Amino acid sequence: MLAYWVHNLDPFALRLGETIGIRWYGVAYLAAFAAAYFVYLRLAKRGFSVIPAVKVGDFITGCAVFGVLLGGRLGYMLFYDFEGFLHNPLLLFRVWEGGMSAHGGILGVVLYTLWYAWKHNVNWPGLGDNLVVGAPLGLFFGRMANFINGELYGRLTSVPWAMKFPKEIYELPLETQRNVLQAAQEAAGRPLDIEGILAVVPHSPTVKDAVADFLTPRHPSQIYEGLLEGLFLFAVLWLLRTKVRVANGVLTGVFFVGYGVLRSLGEIFRHPDSGYIGTFTRGQFLSIFLVVMGVAFWIAAWLRPSYPTSEFKVRKS
Numbered sequence: 001m002l003a004y005w006v007h008n009l010d011p012f013a014l015r016l017g018e019t020i021g022i023r024w025y026g027v028a029y030l031a032a033f034a035a036a037y038f039v040y041l042r043l044a045k046r047g048f049s050v051i052p053a054v055k056v057g058d059f060i061t062g063c064a065v066f067g068v069l070l071g072g073r074l075g076y077m078l079f080y081d082f083e084g085f086l087h088n089p090l091l092l093f094r095v096w097e098g099g100m101s102a103h104g105g106i107l108g109v110v111l112y113t114l115w116y117a118w119k120h121n122v123n124w125p126g127l128g129d130n131l132v133v134g135a136p137l138g139l140f141f142g143r144m145a146n147f148i149n150g151e152l153y154g155r156l157t158s159v160p161w162a163m164k165f166p167k168e169i170y171e172l173p174l175e176t177q178r179n180v181l182q183a184a185q186e187a188a189g190r191p192l193d194i195e196g197i198l199a200v201v202p203h204s205p206t207v208k209d210a211v212a213d214f215l216t217p218r219h220p221s222q223i224y225e226g227l228l229e230g231l232f233l234f235a236v237l238w239l240l241r242t243k244v245r246v247a248n249g250v251l252t253g254v255f256f257v258g259y260g261v262l263r264s265l266g267e268i269f270r271h272p273d274s275g276y277i278g279t280f281t282r283g284q285f286l287s288i289f290l291v292v293m294g295v296a297f298w299i300a301a302w303l304r305p306s307y308p309t310s311e312f313k314v315r316k317s
Helices: 024-045 053-079 082-087 089-093 102-120 124-149 166-171 174-188 194-203 205-212 221-243 250-267 282-303 311-316
Strands: 012-015 021-023
Touching: 012 024, 021 024, 024 053, 024 124, 053 102, 053 124, 102 124, 102 250, 102 282, 124 221, 124 250, 124 282, 166 194, 166 205, 174 194, 174 205, 194 205, 221 250, 250 282
Parallel strands: none
Antiparallel strands: 012 021
């Protein structure tokens, strides 16, 4: 039997106390916003934009705050924890506990860009085309943060690269949980609850080894999703943006369809943490609407094609 690696990465990039510090989750969001800004700025300077380069910073900041953060958090509460949200609406503001929806963040950005295009009288699909080029990099950083946090792990498997994730303890039967607690407490020499075990595992090999036998090997699906909907989708969109002349809105459609399809593919390996809607996982079900939106952008671009006005002037200069 393979000795599968037990996930023991510390969720803190820098600890300032036992429960206070800079988390990788926050670092991932900063990296995502920085990537979106520099990609959009680079493309704007090359003429692939309906707004000038000097306005990119303000636009990306608005997308980050009102689109990704607000939309992502609200989407998580509505799509994945609606009952908890109704019971305690203040959960919406407890962002330090995690819980962000990629689908909610995407919808939030769509609504913000629609408002921005109306207010500044610019082409809405063209406004989003450069934004979606950098968006997959943000998705990649987010999935890497999920992996470091040991959350949103994959289904059971016996592949050689499978891993064991201690957060699976939350889903174990009560009797097994009691056995895990007893083994962990004996290894640590002090009382521990489940949260205490998760906090100790990154720093205590004895506690990690004590809980390892109770865990099952799983796909590191966070990495799969990061590579698919992150790096691969970014490469496709970058090549289309810089090498092919496409009408405004086409790239936005490629992003929606590409993300929906690749997310659904990744869900095949991901543990269905939010249950099923019919035969689909919740992530696959929500992705259907993104694919429909993407096709709608393609149809609109075909019926009324338009292009960034400065694209070819910049290329010739």
